[in-house]
Amino acid sequence: MAASQPLRAPFVVREGTGCAIRTRLKDLNGQDVEVLRLVGGHLGSLASRDLRVYAQAGFERNNRSWAVRKQALTAACSSRWAGAITKSTHDQYALARRAQAAHLHRLETTMKVIRHRLAQPLGAKGSKRAPGGYQSAREWRAKAQRLRVLEARHTQVAADWETGRVRVVRGGKRLATTRHHLEEAGLTEYGWRVRWEAARAFFSADGESGKRFGNETIRVTPDGEVSVKLPRPLEHLANAPHGRYVLTGRVEFRHRGEEWADRVSSNRAVAYEIRHDPVRDRWYLTASWKRPAVQTVPLETARAHGVIGVDMNADHLAAYRLDAHGNPVGEPRRFDYDLTGPASHRDAQLRHALTRLMHWAVRSGVGAVAIEDLHFSDSTTREKHGRRKRFRQTVSGIPTGRLKARIVNMAAEHRLTIVAVDPAYTSQWGAQHWQKPLTTANREMTRHDAAAIAIGRRALGHPVRRRTATPRIHQSDGYGHRAAQATPSARGREETRPSIPGQRTRFVPPDTEAKAGDQRAQHRSGHATEHEPWAQGSLPLSL
Incomplete structure (x- = not known):
């Protein structure tokens, strides 16, 4: 069976240029944990507010509106934290738009298939190209009702797509829905609240080449010391100069540790993110950077x-x-x-x-x-x-x-x-x-x-399908070709045998060359005469 459309040629997949490593923040005391929770919760609330404003703005977005948003955030944290929050908002919005487009495409595809199946008679068989009709009248009515639900949903999603509005739940829609089903999820209200706050916290900062150790907001020295630039409302918690807080624990990157150390020693950009795992009650630090394209x-x-x-x-x-x-x-x-x-x-x-x-x-x-x-x-x-x-x-x-x-x-x-x-x-x-x-x-x-x-x-670059192997009844290719096992340039891969001059009989005309190959190797009777022209001799004189 042949393909309905041409097959795409194979291609080499380009490797990723990003790199991320993670390690655990160990030996944290009670004050360290409290400071991390306060900073993450404060920045998370600012990120949620900025995302809500950006998502509801529609297509009215330009550099001036971005500057206004960043200026408003700077007053509540700092310039670097504000830049990290606005960049995260832009990335989240772009991801939501791609998901919205995919959701719209799925709705259109599903509605098209349902309309096709509703138009078919009950019990009609489908094919490989298109499905058949529904099996019963009850299923037909249920699918007709589902089609109306999908059409209403498609109208709403299409309207949001046209206006540029997205619907995002920071922390995850599934976790937000779990709040109403705590018994089924096996959680208490306090346990759910801890997970919700950890999911909505914001604690990431982009790197800056030329700055000390590649990042001024979350700084990690080559010997593993971690310090954080506190937002302005929390600067009173600082234990280091310039409004910084130094954690008591040290970190060590076992995977790609040498590559990370080379970057921070040469003050090249390294982005960091601090996350809390509420299930294990652990804190993790993720370092990421961009490698040159190979x-x-x-x-x-x-x-x-x-x-x-x-x-x-x-x-x-x-x-x-x-x-x-x-x-x-x-x-x-x-x-x-x-x-x-x-x-x-x-x-x-x-x-x-x-x-x-x-x-x-x-x-x-x-x-x-x-x-x-x-x-x-x-x-x-x-x-x-x-x-x-x-x-x-x-x-x-x-x-x-x-x-x-x-x-x-x-x-x-x-x-x-x-x-x-x-x-x-x-x-x-x-x-x-x-x-x-x-x-x-x-x-x-x-x-x-x-x-x-x-x-x-x-x-x-070889064909997948194999041709029928040569039958054993004789040595020629009367019923098929050889199997395709060699390279495209190899002789005789899919072709028939090369043409041999002369007839494949024991009679060879005088003006025709003998058959190629030594017939003696095949142990046939009379093989010695097959390589010589045949001519009738003179009659004996005794007759």
Whole structure:
């Protein structure tokens, strides 16, 4: 089956230029904790107020309005804190606008599918291109009612989109809704309040190149001393000159510690953020900076030593190594992870699986890892897949965004290149052309392993589908072509056999060359005469 649209060419994924490391703020006394709570709560209230004003302003935004907002915030904190708050507001607004556009697109797609299914007769079967009708009149009426709800919601979201208004809940909408269901969440009012205040607190400051240790607002010295510039209403809590408060504990960055130390020693910009984990009652410090962009490795260089094709699934990564010619090498590998439980557990599981994948890729000697350029913007809607609830849950459970972000950054640390390919038909063609030929008595190939081979071959520029192998009934290609296993430049990869002059019979005319090849090697009768012109001899004289 051919694809309905041309496949996108594989490309090298550009690695991220940002870097962030985190460590724990240890040995804090009671006064340190109280100061951190007061500063975070005060700046959080200012950030909430600024976001509300900015979100309700619509499209009436310019440099003058930004200067007015920053001037009003400076009177309540400081100039640097005001700059950090306004920048965070702009980033939050931009993120909300992108989410609003995606939400609007999902509503339009869902309404289109519902209208199509409502127009179909009851029980009409669907196809791979379009779903069929609903199964019963009751379901038809329920979907008609849902369509009216979605249309009303779409009207409201479209109006907000036209006016530039966004709706954002600082601290998270889910946590805000949990306030009305404390018993179901297993929380008390005090426990919920602690989480709410921690989520709404603001304690981040951007770095400044040329300033002392790269940041004047939250300063961290190379020996681990942390000091904070207090807002003006809280300057009476300072224990150091110039309205600063120095924490009693020292910090140490174990991961990328040398790179961080080089930056702060040379006074290059480093941004810091202080967060409180109310569940564990711990404080953390995150340092981030921007690295110079590295030139992308050419695609031909990346796949010169073969690739490892990776098929992303809801509970594991299926990987297979391929050489430069597209031939599978060795055995398939599977890297499992469990995405149930809290976000910290899911993130750790994903990192562990990717770490094992990267270590195996380094040991294999390949230069690139091939993945699918997946995006499930339309595939997660329940209207597209009808009653296939389990399939929708499987598709929604694949961590495409988080996995792609992590695999690109982790591959850069191991000096590997990520090649993204078009995901069309990889699972279908892989199972059709590679699962059965590679299944042996000692190797059980799964559909996901075959998809990994298809992904790797597409990244190498080879076709995924294999042609039917030459039948054993004779040596010619009368019923098919050879399997496509070599490079595109290799002779005879998908072509028929080269034409041999002369007829394939024992009769060779005098003006025709003999067949190529030595027929003696095939042990045929009368082979010695096949290389000589045939002519009838004279009759014997005795007759």
